[in-house]
Amino acid sequence: MTTAALTMLPNAPDPHAGVLEISDYQGNLRLDCEVLVVGSGPGGAIVAKELAEAGRDVVLLEEGPPLGKADFVQEAGESMQRTLREGGTRAARGNPITPTMQAIALGGGSLINSAICARPPAWIFDKWQRRTGIEGITREVLDPHFDRVEACLGVAPTPVEVQGERNHRFKLGCEALGMSCEPTWRNVQNCRGSAECFTGCRNGAKKSTDVTYVAAAIRAGARVYTSVRVERVLASGRRVTGIRGRIVEPFTWTPRGKVRVDAKLVVLAAGCVGTPLILLKSGIANSSGWVGRDLRFHPGLAVMAMFPEPIEPWKGATQGYHSVDYLKEGLKFEVLWSPPSVLATRLPGCGHAYQEHLLRYDHMAPFDVICAADDSSGSVRLRRGSHHPDLRWDFAQTDFEIMQKGLGILSDICWAAGAEAILPGLNGIPEVLRSQDEAELIRTRPLEPKDTITASNHAFCTTRMAKDPADGVVDEHGRCHDVDNLFIADTGIFAASSGVNPMLLCMALADRIALGIADRW
Ligand SMILES: Cc1cc2nc3c(=O)[nH]c(=O)nc-3n(C[C@H](O)[C@H](O)[C@H](O)COP(=O)(O)OP(=O)(O)OC[C@H]3O[C@@H](n4cnc5c(N)ncnc54)[C@H](O)[C@@H]3O)c2cc1C
Numbered sequence: 001m002t003t004a005a006l007t008m009l010p011n012a013p014d015p016h017a018g019v020l021e022i023s024d025y026q027g028n029l030r031l032d033c034e035v036l037v038v039g040s041g042p043g044g045a046i047v048a049k050e051l052a053e054a055g056r057d058v059v060l061l062e063e064g065p066p067l068g069k070a071d072f073v074q075e076a077g078e079s080m081q082r083t084l085r086e087g088g089t090r091a092a093r094g095n096p097i098t099p100t101m102q103a104i105a106l107g108g109g110s111l112i113n114s115a116i117c118a119r120p121p122a123w124i125f126d127k128w129q130r131r132t133g134i135e136g137i138t139r140e141v142l143d144p145h146f147d148r149v150e151a152c153l154g155v156a157p158t159p160v161e162v163q164g165e166r167n168h169r170f171k172l173g174c175e176a177l178g179m180s181c182e183p184t185w186r187n188v189q190n191c192r193g194s195a196e197c198f199t200g201c202r203n204g205a206k207k208s209t210d211v212t213y214v215a216a217a218i219r220a221g222a223r224v225y226t227s228v229r230v231e232r233v234l235a236s237g238r239r240v241t242g243i244r245g246r247i248v249e250p251f252t253w254t255p256r257g258k259v260r261v262d263a264k265l266v267v268l269a270a271g272c273v274g275t276p277l278i279l280l281k282s283g284i285a286n287s288s289g290w291v292g293r294d295l296r297f298h299p300g301l302a303v304m305a306m307f308p309e310p311i312e313p314w315k316g317a318t319q320g321y322h323s324v325d326y327l328k329e330g331l332k333f334e335v336l337w338s339p340p341s342v343l344a345t346r347l348p349g350c351g352h353a354y355q356e357h358l359l360r361y362d363h364m365a366p367f368d369v370i371c372a373a374d375d376s377s378g379s380v381r382l383r384r385g386s387h388h389p390d391l392r393w394d395f396a397q398t399d400f401e402i403m404q405k406g407l408g409i410l411s412d413i414c415w416a417a418g419a420e421a422i423l424p425g426l427n428g429i430p431e432v433l434r435s436q437d438e439a440e441l442i443r444t445r446p447l448e449p450k451d452t453i454t455a456s457n458h459a460f461c462t463t464r465m466a467k468d469p470a471d472g473v474v475d476e477h478g479r480c481h482d483v484d485n486l487f488i489a490d491t492g493i494f495a496a497s498s499g500v501n502p503m504l505l506c507m508a509l510a511d512r513i514a515l516g517i518a519d520r521w
């Protein structure tokens, strides 16, 4: 491992310099390369940079376009149409319908996420070992990779100056209950606490992979083609030979010219939904039957705290504080923020009552709980006649009981933070709870998953890592058990939940996979 990479990747004057866009293509694209990487999110961008810097001839293909500061719009509906698959309406069917968002843009999820970088504790990997026999992935093994990624991205705790009152209230609440809590560590530089992470950082503060790792990959000689959808991996026996795909128009996603790339080695990092779709369409790497089979989420639920005084919740880092005090029980608590129109869909009532809630917008703060949900799973399947997936996921009752406990703790945090009322958003419970006693209903009322507005943007395990080729799709080095020169480097390879937010773990694994390829191939 080189130490040269342990410096923060610079912010280039034009961070997308050298990125090829649809306007650069004429007709069809025909390319060849040594290493082909599919997807420019947290997983793929790292692999492209590290292998380009190791002297490999790298091509990176990304379906979405590059989007910079000037392209981001604050209006949520328009932003989601531009940056998210299915315009942000994607959902898994099951006992709750679970909305889940996947980005379509250079930088993948890192462009529109809250930039939280969290290292999972060591015991998470014991769980991985128990599930799929993976022994080589431990916190000790991954720590040097966490170090490298954090250094490249300038990961640091959210400073108090950009916390704002919303994050501060969460801290007060946790401390009053004797719960540990801490500022989130994030990959940002000069954050102004504008709470706009979800629609893209117009301040250029977020160190998403498009402006960091992809830019560094290009400096090292990688060729980066955006607006290219990979449809199939081409294989002959135990070897892949390249891919076939289409050029797609940004935002309408209309297919244009054809794409064919020949490659000696392929790394799929199209995300935990995108990668199984490519594999299923291609009919490869699935002798185990595990491709797309073990979709896991961190289901999340929010409670809205209403404060007697205005707290101007739109000020402050999007998710500046969190508590991992109950992580061993499968629960993580966070502050949340999203654009007003998204929050408005979460407010109860109609007519005048609804308007009353909207008018108190400056008094509210959403806090959320996410759950490891180790007993719950689902699947990614091909949807006939569509390039979108058929997603299924069921919330197991055992996990839901843990979640209900988490909701009770979340409610306690709200009251301890000084809330005068909370909006629990749970079917069968009054829309507004005005005292902590009344809020005990959250703990005592028998609830089912379908009584909640569960959502999840943390998804993994659809091409899971396993020791035995019969139990999973890749080995601990990200290599497909069935195919000698095909690797996967996105969250799909997790063997179980990451417990904490998954991006940093995905990046550490991708870093390890890339260095492994550079060493052995
Ligand atoms: C709103 C939101 C907030 C989040 N906040 C956080 C957070 O604060 N911290 C955290 O740790 N995690 C967060 N996450 C989750 C995190 O962003 C993801 O876990 C992470 O981005 C996954 O990285 P990945 O490389 O596996 O996939 P992705 O980020 O999904 O990247 C996959 C890339 O592949 C491209 N692609 C897909 N299919 C194809 C194809 N067929 N051809 C070519 N390209 C393709 C996609 O367009 C995308 O750019 C958040 C997610 C969302 C949606």
Ligand code: SF4
Pocket: 115, 188, 190, 191, 192, 193, 194, 195, 196, 197, 198, 200, 201, 202, 203, 204, 205, 206, 316, 317, 318
């Ligand atoms: S809080 Fe605002 S300034 Fe900070 S990273 Fe997010 S969008 Fe950028």
